[in-house]
Amino acid sequence: MDQPTNYVTRSDLGWPSTSGGNSATPRSGLVVHYDSSDQNLANKPHADCLTYWRNTRSFHMGPQRGWADVGYSWLSCSHGYVIEGRGLGREQAAQPGGNRTHYSVTLATGPNDAITDDQINAVRELRRWLMDDHGNAGTVLGHRDFTATSCPGDRAYRMVQDGTFTGAPGAITSEGDEEMLGLSRGDKGARVESLQTSLRHAGFADLLGPYGPREDGVDGDYGQGTEDAVLAARQYVGSGASSGASVSGPAAAQIRRAVVKRDIERALDGLDLTEGAC
Numbered sequence: 001m002d003q004p005t006n007y008v009t010r011s012d013l014g015w016p017s018t019s020g021g022n023s024a025t026p027r028s029g030l031v032v033h034y035d036s037s038d039q040n041l042a043n044k045p046h047a048d049c050l051t052y053w054r055n056t057r058s059f060h061m062g063p064q065r066g067w068a069d070v071g072y073s074w075l076s077c078s079h080g081y082v083i084e085g086r087g088l089g090r091e092q093a094a095q096p097g098g099n100r101t102h103y104s105v106t107l108a109t110g111p112n113d114a115i116t117d118d119q120i121n122a123v124r125e126l127r128r129w130l131m132d133d134h135g136n137a138g139t140v141l142g143h144r145d146f147t148a149t150s151c152p153g154d155r156a157y158r159m160v161q162d163g164t165f166t167g168a169p170g171a172i173t174s175e176g177d178e179e180m181l182g183l184s185r186g187d188k189g190a191r192v193e194s195l196q197t198s199l200r201h202a203g204f205a206d207l208l209g210p211y212g213p214r215e216d217g218v219d220g221d222y223g224q225g226t227e228d229a230v231l232a233a234r235q236y237v238g239s240g241a242s243s244g245a246s247v248s249g250p251a252a253a254q255i256r257r258a259v260v261k262r263d264i265e266r267a268l269d270g271l272d273l274t275e276g277a278c
């Protein structure tokens with residue numbers, strides 16, 4: 001396929017056309033990275049991604065690192081853009097041991113940041129392009145496959161392992177959102193059961209529980225317990241909402257985020273995290 005749909009070049013960024021690094025022909029695969037601290041870029045305008053990328057380059061070229069350019073080949077941002085770093089045909093300063101054999105892409109997400117569907121799709125498009133037009137094998141690895149590091153974070157690494165990034169490019173529909181969208185107090189049926197299952201996964205089974213005939217509170221009836229759990233899930237991800245009586249678009253997105261956030265909390269629980277450069 002052609003270069004990724006939303007592709008930002010070095011020239012778009014006002015950078016010289018190639019980095020100062022050595023030329024190389026990475027053919028073995030693509031390595032996923034993250035940022036060791038949360039950036040919350042999924043909830044910020046895309047312009048902030050460009051600012052982040054410029055700052056990253058300045059840091060990598062500054063006194064602390066002293067590299068020829070930003071360390072990575074590309075950034076895949078929350079809004080679905082592939083943004084050039086060193087770009088094609090360049091050795092990187094990203095994953096020692098694989099800087100000439102593999103390309104690198106950072107998600108710029110921290111340990112608790114959401115990884116968006118658009119972002120996943122951008123990585124898929126990048127991989128497909130490297131395979132089709134640039135002789136790359138397309139194997140997707142995480143930075144931690146090369147060295148002891150938390151990078152690319154547990155959530156992204158699970159995606160590396162379960163094949164999320166090697167899927168075919170194309171719009172990823174958020175079926176969970178579609179299903180719960182528009183539900184409100186008094187509704188009954190399978191869609192309510194699906195909503196309640198998400199709320200359970202987000203950690204609010206205790207709120208659902210007392211009101212349903214089944215122990216897990218998944219009874220397909222949008223009553224007081226479901227209303228309380230919807231509100232709790234929204235507030236858990238920082239929403240200032242004051243009612244859980246219906247599921248608007250933002251509410252659906254927040255419930256999905258709550259499931260992801262809880263998932264990460266469970267995964268990190270008990271782990272001794274040592275952050276390093278990513």
Ligand SMILES: [Zn+2]
Binds near residue numbers: 046050
């Ligand atoms: Zn962006």
Ligand SMILES: [Zn+2]
Binds near residue numbers: 033034094151277
């Ligand atoms: Zn890394």
